[in-house]
Amino acid sequence: MKEKLKNIFFKFWYWYVSVVDKNAEVIFMNYGYSKDNQKIELDEKDEKNRYSIQLYHLVATGVEIKGKDILEVGCGRGGGLSYINRTFAPNSAIGIDLNKKAIKFCNKKYSSEKIKFFQADAQKLNFEDNAFDVVINIESSHRYSRVDLFLSEVYRILKPGGVLLFADFGNQYDLRKLNRQFKNRNFKRLKNEIITENAVEALKLSTPNREELVRKLLPKFFQNLGGNFAAIEGTTTFNKFLTREFEYVFYVLSKYFFINLTQKRY
Numbered sequence: 001m002k003e004k005l006k007n008i009f010f011k012f013w014y015w016y017v018s019v020v021d022k023n024a025e026v027i028f029m030n031y032g033y034s035k036d037n038q039k040i041e042l043d044e045k046d047e048k049n050r051y052s053i054q055l056y057h058l059v060a061t062g063v064e065i066k067g068k069d070i071l072e073v074g075c076g077r078g079g080g081l082s083y084i085n086r087t088f089a090p091n092s093a094i095g096i097d098l099n100k101k102a103i104k105f106c107n108k109k110y111s112s113e114k115i116k117f118f119q120a121d122a123q124k125l126n127f128e129d130n131a132f133d134v135v136i137n138i139e140s141s142h143r144y145s146r147v148d149l150f151l152s153e154v155y156r157i158l159k160p161g162g163v164l165l166f167a168d169f170g171n172q173y174d175l176r177k178l179n180r181q182f183k184n185r186n187f188k189r190l191k192n193e194i195i196t197e198n199a200v201e202a203l204k205l206s207t208p209n210r211e212e213l214v215r216k217l218l219p220k221f222f223q224n225l226g227g228n229f230a231a232i233e234g235t236t237t238f239n240k241f242l243t244r245e246f247e248y249v250f251y252v253l254s255k256y257f258f259i260n261l262t263q264k265r266y
């Protein structure tokens, strides 16, 4: 029951952001990444999204993206895929999200860029087998009721040797389950990094911006809830990262493929 209510709330929240954000101020919805306050080089217009972009940057450097066919599952309002497309020059880039309004927003905002967006459910992807070199998934999988279905879809649509770049958070139980699911799906782990401290640092550094957005976009009675959702410093969600009740993880996983050496050659 609690899980059901949470799902309804999150769906409502993503929809609500799409409705109130008239000036397209929210194009990222992740908690961000910062390491010893080192700053990657960014265009002036990207500066206000620095920490969310730094998370995308970290994830995208998990594998060579140049010239590859990439898909982002759970792309939200598209800021991340747009950044990757501009910075890492894939051959093609597609973003999908469950939220129709977000997809409409993306198709309008990034129409001049060579990327496409479609509405779809991560647990049932409408793509051919072996279609992509790289699938990206950032801070979205914790919303799926069947992560196993999502992983089997990703496995199916990745080319052999293709890579899933994955970042998300959860408690110890969630993360143990996730590890088992990766294993069951025959994904080979190329990288497994815990980046909770980097999320905490990013959240602290971005708290003034997050506070300002919450004040700007939400009515007063909704601001506490919004602040908690945005993990502003001092909120319950922020403290769960601080005390490591939540861990934030980054994985690079490859679609493992078997070569049958006993097979006869003709």
Ligand SMILES: C[S@@+](CC[C@H](N)C(=O)[O-])C[C@H]1O[C@@H](n2cnc3c(N)ncnc32)[C@H](O)[C@@H]1O
Binding pocket: 014, 027, 028, 029, 030, 073, 074, 075, 076, 077, 080, 096, 097, 098, 099, 102, 120, 121, 122, 123, 137, 138, 139, 140, 143, 144
């Ligand atoms: C926290 S936001 C992260 C968005 C984006 N990756 C970013 O970092 O800005 C989570 C996103 O996952 C999407 N999502 C939730 N459940 C989904 C599903 N079953 N299939 C596809 N997208 C889903 C939500 O609509 C939302 O846009």
